[in-house]
Amino acid sequence: MLAYLLRRLAESFIVLLVMSAVIYGLIGLMPGDPIDIMISGDPNLTTEDAQRLKALYGLDRPLYERYLIWLGNALQGDFGFSRIFGQPVLDVLVPRLGNTLLLMGLAFFLAFTLALPAGVLAARKPGGLLDGAVNLVAFAGISLPPFWLAILLIILFSVTLGWLPAGGMGDGSFGSSAQHLILPALTLTLASVGGHLRYLRAAMIEALRQDYIRTARAKGLDEVGVVTRHALRNAMIPVVTILALDFGTLFGGALITETMFGWLGMGKTIYDAVMGKDYNLALVGLLLATVTVLLANLLADLAYAWLDPRVSYR
Amino acid sequence: MTRETTGQLAADATGAVAPAHSPGRILLQRFLRHRLAVVSLFVLLVLAVAALAAPWIEAALGVDAEGVNLFNRMQPPSAEHPLGTDELGRDLLVRLLYGGRVSLAVGLAAALCAAVIGTTLGLIAGTLGGRFDSILMRLADSVIALPLLPLLIVLAAVDLNKLGLPADWLQGESVSIYRIVFLIALVGWTTTARLVRGATLSLREREYVRAATALGAGKGRLMWRHILPNAISPVIVATTLSVGNVILLESVLSFLGLGIQPPTPSWGNMLTGAQETIWSQPMLAVWPGLLIFITVIAINFLGDGLQDALDPRSVNQRG
Numbered sequence: 001m002l003a004y005l006l007r008r009l010a011e012s013f014i015v016l017l018v019m020s021a022v023i024y025g026l027i028g029l030m031p032g033d034p035i036d037i038m039i040s041g042d043p044n045l046t047t048e049d050a051q052r053l054k055a056l057y058g059l060d061r062p063l064y065e066r067y068l069i070w071l072g073n074a075l076q077g078d079f080g081f082s083r084i085f086g087q088p089v090l091d092v093l094v095p096r097l098g099n100t101l102l103l104m105g106l107a108f109f110l111a112f113t114l115a116l117p118a119g120v121l122a123a124r125k126p127g128g129l130l131d132g133a134v135n136l137v138a139f140a141g142i143s144l145p146p147f148w149l150a151i152l153l154i155i156l157f158s159v160t161l162g163w164l165p166a167g168g169m170g171d172g173s174f175g176s177s178a179q180h181l182i183l184p185a186l187t188l189t190l191a192s193v194g195g196h197l198r199y200l201r202a203a204m205i206e207a208l209r210q211d212y213i214r215t216a217r218a219k220g221l222d223e224v225g226v227v228t229r230h231a232l233r234n235a236m237i238p239v240v241t242i243l244a245l246d247f248g249t250l251f252g253g254a255l256i257t258e259t260m261f262g263w264l265g266m267g268k269t270i271y272d273a274v275m276g277k278d279y280n281l282a283l284v285g286l287l288l289a290t291v292t293v294l295l296a297n298l299l300a301d302l303a304y305a306w307l308d309p310r311v312s313y314r
Numbered sequence: 315m316t317r318e319t320t321g322q323l324a325a326d327a328t329g330a331v332a333p334a335h336s337p338g339r340i341l342l343q344r345f346l347r348h349r350l351a352v353v354s355l356f357v358l359l360v361l362a363v364a365a366l367a368a369p370w371i372e373a374a375l376g377v378d379a380e381g382v383n384l385f386n387r388m389q390p391p392s393a394e395h396p397l398g399t400d401e402l403g404r405d406l407l408v409r410l411l412y413g414g415r416v417s418l419a420v421g422l423a424a425a426l427c428a429a430v431i432g433t434t435l436g437l438i439a440g441t442l443g444g445r446f447d448s449i450l451m452r453l454a455d456s457v458i459a460l461p462l463l464p465l466l467i468v469l470a471a472v473d474l475n476k477l478g479l480p481a482d483w484l485q486g487e488s489v490s491i492y493r494i495v496f497l498i499a500l501v502g503w504t505t506t507a508r509l510v511r512g513a514t515l516s517l518r519e520r521e522y523v524r525a526a527t528a529l530g531a532g533k534g535r536l537m538w539r540h541i542l543p544n545a546i547s548p549v550i551v552a553t554t555l556s557v558g559n560v561i562l563l564e565s566v567l568s569f570l571g572l573g574i575q576p577p578t579p580s581w582g583n584m585l586t587g588a589q590e591t592i593w594s595q596p597m598l599a600v601w602p603g604l605l606i607f608i609t610v611i612a613i614n615f616l617g618d619g620l621q622d623a624l625d626p627r628s629v630n631q632r633g
Contacts, residue, residue: 015459140607143562143607148585152600154592285464286464
């Protein structure tokens with residue numbers, strides 16, 4: 001078990017290392033380095049000044065050398081500065097990671113709570129009327145472009161009804177924050193509920209077909225017991241795995257939602273960093289997002305062993 | 315009495331030959347039973363034909379898709395402009411059709427590229443095994459685990475001018491189309507590769523493959539002639555479904571300004587401007603999204619129908 005955990009962590013570390021190198025290399029290719037941007041913003045800067053600044057920031061060295069210096073600092077916990085925020089990148093990113101996890105956690109919880117009873121009931125009679133309706137909702141859910149859903153919700157709740165703010169974070173008080181969280185959370189919930197419904201339904205149909213279900217019914221167990229204690233518990237195993245693997249998709253959904261509603265999360269920060277040519281922030285943000293997703297996958301694998309005692313880790 | 319024997323008897327009685335139950339026919343019958351899939355196929359064909367006919371529809375209406383007319387901004391629907399005009403006075407319907415060309419073409423091209431790359435790599439990995447297989451599958455697992463959208467956003471911002479590509483090519487209007495197809499194929503091959511590799515691993519142990527080996531078939535022939543045709547059904551389903559996902563991804567990236575670049579319209583980038591006109595002209599924000607939604611849901615139903623037809627054990631079967 002411990003050996004398995006260590007191997008998985010080592011693998012994740014290699015993934016991050018490779019990714020940081022590739023992205024760092026590509027960033028070297030991105031439009032305009034920080035000094036070029038500074039020059040275009042300040043006409044008084046001479047070419048000599050620019051050269052001196054480039055030397056100061058180490059931008060005159062070859063790309064791989066710059067990467068190794070960056071990596072050395074990063075391994076010691078120094079991830080560098082964000083140009084647009086004028087702060088160390090971690091000081092920008094960590095509070096925003098909190099905002100993202102709040103949004104994602106809430107949406108995940110709501111989507112799962114909505115999908116669980118619907119998926120289970122639909123799976124009891126595949127092909128039935130309720131199943132058809134649930135299936136339709138699920139397909140609609142996975143086919144909706146999330147940013148368009150956000151636009152529609154803004155049109156409905158902010159423009160037409162005027163009930164909720166169209167974006168922003170509020171003034172920091174709990175009531176205001178909660179009010180600003182409703183529309184983003186609703187968007188992300190509706191964007192994820194289709195996937196949850198499909199996975200739950202499929203896993204339940206599969207579980208209800210098994211021989212042990214027939215045995216449970218034959219020994220006279222009531223239907224509620226059969227569905228919840230026998231079928232659902234076994235159906236949860238694949239569902240947990242798939243939903244955790246979908247964590248990256250949820251993160252993508254959060255990025256869109258945050259950008260649409262001005263919710264200051266990780267996804268919006270990565271997007272703003274790319275648009276504002278703040279590539280160090282974009283790189284570290286992407287790495288932090290990847291760490292989050294890889295950790296979620298690892299937790300899911302551990303939960304898998306807990307749910308299914310037959311699984312053992314090598 | 316089974317259907318075959320009834321057919322046989324009927325044939326004997328009338329002297330006519332009963333229609334053969336070929337595999338293709340059985341597939342078609344199973345597909346036709348999925349009514350939503352049939353309707354979806356029809357909807358997709360209509361959309362595709364309308365998108366392809368965009369220049370003729372443009373001519374018939376007597377409007378110009380690129381013609382900016384600031385005195386004619388955000389007009390309500392009229393005989394000349396069936397869906398009205400956008401924030402620059404361009405005809406919305408015609409722009410939607412041209413946008414559909416781009417969105418559908420990107421969806422198909424990227425999904426096909428990813429499928430071809432994934433199938434090839436999966437076949438090779440499954441047949442050869444060994445180190446190539448383990449490295450490739452580790453790579454696939456890693457790519458699948460990455461947060462796709464943030465990664466694509468960062469990749470989409472890479473300056474192509476610094477990659478050493480010919481400058482006159484980069485000036486062309488379709489560069490942003492090629493770039494997005496390339497990016498999506500770059501991350502999209504993994505699902506197919508895993509599917510094909512899994513199928514190959516089980517197929518290569520079958521008797522008929524061993525027989526082919528005994529008859530002297532080389533590895534290449536084994537892969538392409540014997541294993542691939544029997545591993546292709548899940549790939550067809552997965553590729554169909556991925557067309558929908560690619561259209562969604564393209565629309566998000568274009569909406570965020572990192573995909574298809576205006577003035578080339580795509581359903582995604584048509585919504586970028588629409589966000590600012592929500593208050594004055596909400597319908598501008600409704601149409602492009604509605605078309606994305608209809609297209610993607612139709613593709614998903616189509617994939618579902620194909621799955622039912624190709625895999626009789628799929629969950630959706632009754633009973």
